[in-house]
Amino acid sequence: MPERKIFIRKIAVTAIMTALAVVLMYLEFPLPFMPPFLKFDFSEVPVLVGSFALGPVYGVIIELLKNLIHLPATGTAGIGEASNFITGSIYVFTAGxxxxxxxxRKGAIISMLLATAVLAAVACPFNFFVTLPLYGSVLHFPMEAILGMCSFNPFITDKLSLVLWVFLPFNLFKGIVVALITFFVYKPVSNLINRTYAETREK
Known part of the structure; x- marks a missing residue:
């Protein structure tokens, strides 16, 4: 296949996966037993599919575009999007x-388990040292207010326990759910991409 056609195909798939990711990012919702400031969405699924189909660099590009497009609608001065980009990129790049x-199939399973472990390992110190302090300094959102939203869990008493009891399980849950969905949808989506390209090429 000519390199130019391969490049055009990758750009087209990148655009489609980005559009899907943006739509899914707007369909966020709170999780039970999690503070209201943490919302869950399925936007990493098309990003991970793109990383598998096109390679890890394209996964990071889709992650970047997704967060840049969502930026005008943010209420976090870009802190949430920056955090989402960094943690999401680590996840999809590792897996991809x-x-x-x-x-x-075995490689896909191991890649997503590894990515989930790396995501959790990186997200904890990143939230502790970067995200939470930025919320306080930029948005003037004090730690006391954040801890107050976590009063449902008596084990959350300070920033460290907040990270261990909220951000760690949240990222593990997110990584596992995204991995499960991607595992079942990747093959059909990949086949559709290849078939659509083949049909277009024949015309």
């Missing part, structure tokens, strides 16, 4: 890179 070296 491993899968690019092991393109099997």
């Amino acid at each position: 890179f491993f899968y690019s070296k092991h393109r099997t």
Whole structure:
């Protein structure tokens, strides 16, 4: 296949996955037993599909475009989007890179489990040292107010316990759910992309 056609195809798939991710990002919702400032969405699914189909670099590009497009609607002065981009990029790049070296069903499973573990390991210190302090300094959202939203959990008493009891389980849950959905939808979506391209090429 000519390199130009491959590039055009990748750009088209990137645009489609970005559009899907943006729509899903707006369909966020709170989770039970989680503070209201943490919302869950399925926008990482098309990003991860793109990372598997096109490679980890394209996964990061889709992640970036998704958050840039969502930026005008933010209420967090871009802090939420920056955090989402960094943690999301780590997740999809890790999974996409491993899968690019092991393109099997087993490789896909291991790649997503590895990505979930890396996401949780990175998100905890990142939220502790970067995100939470930025909410306080930029948005003047004091730690006391954040802890007050977590009063449903008696184990949350300070910033460290907040990270361990809120951000750690949240990111583990998110990584696992996204991985499960992607595992079941990737093959049909990948086949559709390839078939659509083949049909277009024949015309």
